[in-house]
Amino acid sequence: MKPVHTSFVDAVKDIHDGATIMVGGFGLVGIPENLIKALLETGVKDLTIISNNCGVDDWGLGLLLQNKQVKKMISSYVGENKEFERQVLSGELEVELVPQGSLSEKIRAGGAGIPGFYTPAGVGTPIAKGKETKVFNGKEYLLEEGLVADFSLVRAAKGDKMGNLIYNKTAQNFNPMIATAGKVTIAEVEELVEIGDLPPDQIHTPSVYVQRLIVGKQEKRIERLTVSD
Template sequence: MKPIYSSFSEAVKDIHDGATLMVGGFGLCGIPENLLLALVDKGVKDLTVISNNCGVDDWGLGLLLRNKQIKKMIGSYVGENKEFERQVLSGEIEVELVPQGTLAEKIRAGGAGIPAFYTPAGVGTPIAEGKEVRVFNGKEYLLEEAYQADFSLVRAQKADKMGNLIYNKTARNFNPMIAAAGTVTIAEVEALYEIGELDPAMVHTPSIYVQGLVVGAQEKRIERLTVKK
């Protein structure tokens, strides 16, 4: 059985200043929102964060950003956060933008123990500056190094007490690969089951990748509400 924390603050107690942190989710879908709120309360700072995006101005990673707790942001999309834009333009935060497919593969490779790989994405653009370029079958490819993190925070719909995780539909997004790429992975889950109650064929993240669990309800905000007139 994996540690089951009694609170979100206890779950993040070991995350320290200067840590490299991976955070699951896409927009606000599948983010470990309560763990992020606990980090805001903890006041940990100088974080390097690897995530697809930086939340919105008043939720998710956007809360850490607003508190100036993030030193460097590595991601692929920044369009929903005005404070992020402001900090980038003012030089208050270091940013590394990565093509989304490359970002996903850099995280996946880190979890698989693959130190680097070649990709055609970014050849001939500023992304290629300072990187090795090789030709395979007449086509140029960039060498991209894998990402790993001190801590990974993910969100799952279901978990058993061994730490096997099941994600809900599109909330699966970046969560499985991020779970694998953290030295310590903490999963925020909505429902906890006894060992043997989950169908093994439905498990997305095996327990070997998970070091701790915490259970709690989520607010589940809608990033952009679209309705018919």
């Protein structure tokens, strides 16, 4: 059985200044809302965060950005956050933009212990600057390195007390691979069940990748609400 925390602050208290953190989610879908808010409370700073995007101005990772706790973002999409834009243009925030498929594969590779891979994405663009290229079957490919983190924060719909996780629908985006690529993975689950209650063939993240668990109620905000007249 894995430790089941009752305090979100306690679950993240050893995340230190200067740590590299991977955070699951796509937009606001599948983000570990309460773990992010706990980092806001601890005040940890100079973080390097690896995540598909940086939330919005008033929710998700945008909260940490607003509080000046983020030193560097490694992301593929940053279009919904005005504070992100302001900090980049003012030189307050370091940004490494990665094509979304490459970011996904860099995380998967890191979690699998693969140091690097070749991809055609980014060849001939500023992303290729300073990186090795190689030709396979007459086509040029770019060498990308795998990514790992000190801590991974993920959110699951269900988890059992051993740490096996199931994600709901599109929350399967970056969460499963991020869970594999952190030295310490902390899982925020909406529902915690007994060992054996999860169908083995439906488990997305095996317990071997998870070190800590905590149960949290989610607000599940909508990034951009679109309604009919």
